Amino acid sequence: MTTSFDRVADLYRRQFADELDRKPFDRRLLDRVARRFPTGAPVLEVGSGPAQVGAYLRARGVPVIASDASVGQLREALALDPTRPVLAADLGGLPARAGAFAGIVAFYCLIYGPAEHLGGVFAEWHRALRPGGVAVMAVHAGEGTIHFEEWFGRTVDVTIVLRDPDALAAQLESNGFAVDERTVRPPYDDEHQTDRCYVVATRAESTS
Ligand SMILES: C[S@@+](CC[C@H](N)C(=O)[O-])C[C@H]1O[C@@H](n2cnc3c(N)ncnc32)[C@H](O)[C@@H]1O
Structure with missing residues (x-):
C-alpha cells in the first residue's frame, strides 16, 4: 500500500493541498x-x-511533525513546506520515547486493514502521548470496503475500510483514552461520497 501512495504522491498533493x-x-x-x-x-x-x-495547525502556531510510512508523501510534504520537520514512520510503531507528544493528528490513515488492528495502534499512541495529550482523527464512516485499482490515472492497490464510529470510540476507551468529541458528517459535494467520522480523544492522566 505504501507503494501505491508513493506512486501517486505528487498528484495527491496537487489534489489535497488546499482541501481545507x-x-x-x-x-x-x-x-x-x-x-x-x-x-x-x-x-x-x-x-x-x-x-x-x-500545515493548517502549524499556521496556528502548533509545532507539528509530519510523519508517514510513504517517503514519496513526505517528499511532497517538504515540497509544500521545506521548513517542516518530517519523520518516516509507521503509525503503529512510533520511533519516539514515551510521552513525547502533546498530540497526535491522524486524518484518513486509520482506514486500512482490519478494525482489530486499531487497538494496538491506540495502545502505541497512549505510550507516545503525554498524560492529558490529545488525539484527533478522521475516518470514512460506515460498513464495508472500497477498493481502488486506479487513482489519478495511475495504477494502485488500495482498499479503504469504512469504520464503525461506535467501535472506534470503544477501542480508544479500552486503550486509555476518554472520547471528548465524536461527530459524523455527510460528505461535501466534491469529496468521495462517504460519511466522515471525526473523533477527539484525551489520553488518560495516569501513566498506566
Ligand atoms: C488517504 S492518505 C491521507 C493523507 C492525509 N492525512 C490526508 O488527510 O489527506 C493516507 C496516508 O496514510 C499513509 N499510511 C497508511 N498506512 C500507514 C501506516 N501504517 N503508517 C504510516 N502511514 C500510513 C499513507 O502513506 C498515506 O500517505
Whole structure:
C-alpha cells in the first residue's frame, strides 16, 4: 500500500493541498483542537500524506511533525513546506520515547486493514502521548470496503475500510483514552461520497 501512495504522491498533493479551504467543518474542529495543545509542545501528524492538515495547525502556531510510512508523501510534504520537520514512520510503531507528544493528528490513515488492528495502534499512541495529550482523527464512516485499482490515472492497490464510529470510540476507551468529541458528517459535494467520522480523544492522566 505504501507503494501505491508513493506512486501517486505528487498528484495527491496537487489534489489535497488546499482541501481545507473547502471544508469549514474540518477547519472549525482543527481550530478547537489547536487551542488545546500547550504552547510549543510537539504534535505528531501520522499518515500525514502531504501534511496539509499539519500545515493548517502549524499556521496556528502548533509545532507539528509530519510523519508517514510513504517517503514519496513526505517528499511532497517538504515540497509544500521545506521548513517542516518530517519523520518516516509507521503509525503503529512510533520511533519516539514515551510521552513525547502533546498530540497526535491522524486524518484518513486509520482506514486500512482490519478494525482489530486499531487497538494496538491506540495502545502505541497512549505510550507516545503525554498524560492529558490529545488525539484527533478522521475516518470514512460506515460498513464495508472500497477498493481502488486506479487513482489519478495511475495504477494502485488500495482498499479503504469504512469504520464503525461506535467501535472506534470503544477501542480508544479500552486503550486509555476518554472520547471528548465524536461527530459524523455527510460528505461535501466534491469529496468521495462517504460519511466522515471525526473523533477527539484525551489520553488518560495516569501513566498506566
Ligand atoms: C488517504 S492518505 C491521507 C493523507 C492525509 N492525512 C490526508 O488527510 O489527506 C493516507 C496516508 O496514510 C499513509 N499510511 C497508511 N498506512 C500507514 C501506516 N501504517 N503508517 C504510516 N502511514 C500510513 C499513507 O502513506 C498515506 O500517505
